[in-house]
Amino acid sequence: KNEVEQSPQNLTAQEGEFITINCSYSVGISALHWLQQHPGGGIVSLFMLSSGKKKHGRLIATINIQEKHSSLHITASHPRDSAVYICAGAGVAAGNKLTFGGGTRVLVKP
Amino acid sequence: NAGVTQTPKFRVLKTGQSMTLLCAQDMNHEYMYWYRQDPGMGLRLIHYSVGEGTTAKGEVPDGYNVSRLKKQNFLLGLESAAPSQTSVYFCASRSWGGKVSSGANVLTFGAGSRLTVL
Numbered sequence A: 001k002n003e004v005e006q007s008p009q010n011l012t013a014q015e016g017e018f019i020t021i022n023c024s025y026s027v028g029i030s031a032l033h034w035l036q037q038h039p040g041g042g043i044v045s046l047f048m049l050s051s052g053k054k055k056h057g058r059l060i061a062t063i064n065i066q067e068k069h070s071s072l073h074i075t076a077s078h079p080r081d082s083a084v085y086i087c088a089g090a091g092v093a094a095g096n097k098l099t100f101g102g103g104t105r106v107l108v109k110p
Numbered sequence B: 001n002a003g004v005t006q007t008p009k010f011r012v013l014k015t016g017q018s019m020t021l022l023c024a025q026d027m028n029h030e031y032m033y034w035y036r037q038d039p040g041m042g043l044r045l046i047h048y049s050v051g052e053g054t055t056a057k058g059e060v061p062d063g064y065n066v067s068r069l070k071k072q073n074f075l076l077g078l079e080s081a082a083p084s085q086t087s088v089y090f091c092a093s094r095s096w097g098g099k100v101s102s103g104a105n106v107l108t109f110g111a112g113s114r115l116t117v118l
Helices: none
Strands: A004-007 A010-014 A019-025 A029-037 A043-049 A052-056 A059-064 A069-074 A083-091 A098-100 A104-109 B004-007 B010-013 B019-025 B031-038 B042-049 B065-067 B073-078 B087-094 B113-117
Touching (some): A004 A083, A019 A104, A029 A059, A043 A069, A043 A083, A098 B042, B004 B087, B019 B087, B019 B113
Parallel strands (some): A010 A104
Antiparallel strands (some): A019 A069, A083 A104, B004 B019, B031 B087
8 A cells, every 4th residue: 555645646727727736645754755747857856845835936835744644736837837746755764765656647738 | 066867868678688777966965766667657666775885675676786886876787687677767866864944855866767678
């Protein structure tokens, strides 16, 4: 059983819409990473958070430690935001190995 | 500052051939990881290292070996390639310790290496 669950698997939005991607994780995860991967492209780390909220441009990531839940929000979405977004939980053991969610494929239509 | 560099970017092998993927980072990161990404499977950890001279197995280590003789380099070897090892391989590195709020521990990925085994 995957310790990190993401939803939805796929999401289509119109340009300008507000997008939310959810990530739930299990016990033993000390921090949550949000990653972005464009089609055929590399993987970029967007955020790492262990509490509260972080904002970078139109992207906002929040985490609720008690509920073991994190969300990634994209405000005023744009076609260039089309990508796969992946959440990954970092374990507390040595090496802080990541457990990856299945990814959310986001398509923003103009 | 190049970040994480993977070589080669593309390679085609025949079954049974051997090869080595090189990951180099110039950020003085302690932790380094090798992942493979397959359609519908997401990223899976092959091997990782928490420091120079140390390596450990991840989720899918069979058929691969690794070495970390220098802190900046993490090598992934395939001794006898099989078609099941056709995949895109990603290397990543991160620092250890420090406050999350200061930006420590953020992962940096290489651009990926696409390997095809015929």
